[in-house]
Amino acid sequence: MKMNTIKETSQNNFEQCIKCTVCTVYCPVAAVNPLYPGPKQSGPDGERLRLKRPEFYDEALKYCLNCKRCEVACPSNVRIGDIIQLARLKHSKKSPGLREFTLANTDLVGSVATLAAPIVNATVALKPMKAIMDAVVKIDHRRTFPKYSQGTFEGWMRKQREAQAAFERQVAFFHGCYVNYNNPPLGKAFVKVMNALGYGVQLLDKEKCCGVALISNGFVKQARRQAKVNLGSIRTAVIERKLPVLATSSTCTFTLRDEYPHLLGLDNADVRDSVELAVRFIYRLLSSGEVQLRFRKDAPKLRVAYHTACHMEKLGWSCYSKELLAMIPSVEMVPLDSQCCGIAGTYGFKKENYATSQAIGEPLFRKIEESGCDVVSTDCETCKWQIEMSTSKRVLHPLEILADALE
């Protein structure tokens, strides 16, 4: 194989911008929120000024969703989204408050909440509680928090250790906070599919939240600390145990692979290629012809609209999920254009972003309702919450649909 390397004149490649304005067309925020200066001004144009004088930093950069759709659209390979996020981390004078702490510390909040899941779930769903959260911490009252599960995925996995170790071939699983605290059934679906392919699943030695919410809420030091723990565990798995590290969340995967080096300055080049989405690993395995999946004959017909999450679009990997779904005999795919749903993790939960968030997602919600699908499928948990909050459809991960169709 002959490979070229991508040439970049500097790490912060704002000088590659030729001012073509294409990014401004595809920014979901600039399209609906006039307070946001747009990716070109916030990114490469503003960077030139900020390098000269940091006072040119504009707090309106907080409106950036970090969806990276500007980077996907850029014909000149400028890392516009990274430039904006780095500027926020470097220059923002606004210190994160209680709300940011609660939203960003998915690990801490999750481990406490799962201990008393029924109480927590019932309490945060109460109208008076929502009103208090809205008024005091500015979390929008129209939002519904994802339910916490009783018991974590890690707890369930510990009971599976022996059964999983029996498989000759093994993978490590970065489950992420959502699978661990909110949706262990997705983790179980992943394990079921991997077992059907002849692979046992192990946990990493120690897993922390990938840190995406910490980064976007300004807790950069804590994000770096957690990233170092994760990279340590990933290195043990990849280098010592020769295991690929798989994940089900597109955002966790994107953060581990690209945000660690680009935003946190942590070199992961030795393990980056070994961290990937499960759908990609499974696609590669199935196309090699080494293994086959057997589908049950009685699975009900399902019309599935696949929604490409922003970080999935940036990874470029939605084809793997779509191919896997299309492979299931009982599934009929319904096309859906790739566009932002507006939630962007914790962004849409904040009171001041609610209107922007829903305005961004509105065309997608309309398309989903019109599509005639039975369910929506996506690789991102926060897109799932947003689509379930804003449409009449249920949202499932591709692996949940796949696991359910297996014999």
Next chain:
Amino acid sequence: MRYDSVIIGGGLSGLVCGLRLAKAGKRCVIISAGQSALHFSSGSFDLLGALPSGESVGSPAERVAQLIEQEPSHPYAKIGAEAFVETAEAAKQTLVDAGVRVSGDAAQNHYRLTPMGTLKATWLTLDGYVRSATEEGLEWKNVVVMNAEGFLDFYTQFIVDELRKKGTTCRVCSFSLAALDAIRNNPTEMRSANIARIFDGEECIAQLSEIISREAGDSDAVLLPAFLGINRYDVLDELKRRTGRECAVIATLPPSVPGIRTQIALRRAFERAGGVYMLGDTVAGYDEKDGRIERVYTVNHGDIGFSADEFVLATGSFFSRGLEATREAVIEPLFGVDVEQAASRGEWFERDLFAKQPFESFGVATDGEFRALRGGKPLQNLYVCGAGLSGYNPLTEGCGAGVSMLSAVRVSDNILKR
């Protein structure tokens, strides 16, 4: 990943080629490193505006033989004078079938109104744009040129000055709408695409109609910047219907709203035909065996390559990095195929910026079937179409879009014939 054809580059040429292949039943993928030059579209597609000698062209169909005589290495020479009209018609039909509303004919150029107010020969123009059958002037004798207050990507005075010279009475009208106030506060985002989103709303169309009715007076037509209709096609029709006036648009500075609409329509048609469009990915490597490309690898997909029977290089010219100028030479960075160019750097350009620039005609060398040459020999299954081709000057000859589309048609035909 296994495809019949892999097309590298998702602009006008790559899309036309991909659409024709996908419709013929080929399993195709387009890999595009970012959005394309259609985002800077003038609203027109040129076929042939002038010969290399400088003589202007009224009928591309009649004059193409002369062009080929003067410039035997021109991409049109590989299409041939006899097949020229038929190929142009097929290219036009590809756009029309995808829902891109254009009109024009290879037998006779018409003229588009440039943002500088001049009239330029062209082949196809998107519906709604100001156009004229002759170079002498517009058919309208009295027009109003309207612009939204604070929109800086449109210079009414240039247009007014030039139109007056050509005998059209011309008046400028600047208008404001409450809905535009919000984006006007943020001058960097007061751009055509954002304005177009506002005018997609029924209420704003109604308000703009009222303004037009009030301001149009005794004019024959109302001319507006092309900032109408990004997610819908009928905004201009609505304005005409509500006001009972002739309304038409003139190109703005980028981004080009009608160009974006064209890109979206072509991509959707390609995907409807079963094609896979991968945006924001860059081809970074390939496997080659016995003069054939077997597989390409991209930044996003790493070890999972794209294998195919045929590969199409539609990566464009310097702007989109399909060609790169190094200190020593102009290169094609992906496959390192031959690039036709002047022997030394000193001959790349003329000192006079507006002179015919030699570098404009640099490009990938191909054989008669548009297959890329390396060391003078064709690679068996690597075809080239679009702006990256050598032997023509899109600016002085007014043939850029024509070369992109006609070479795409021919490449798809050659692939289908194999």
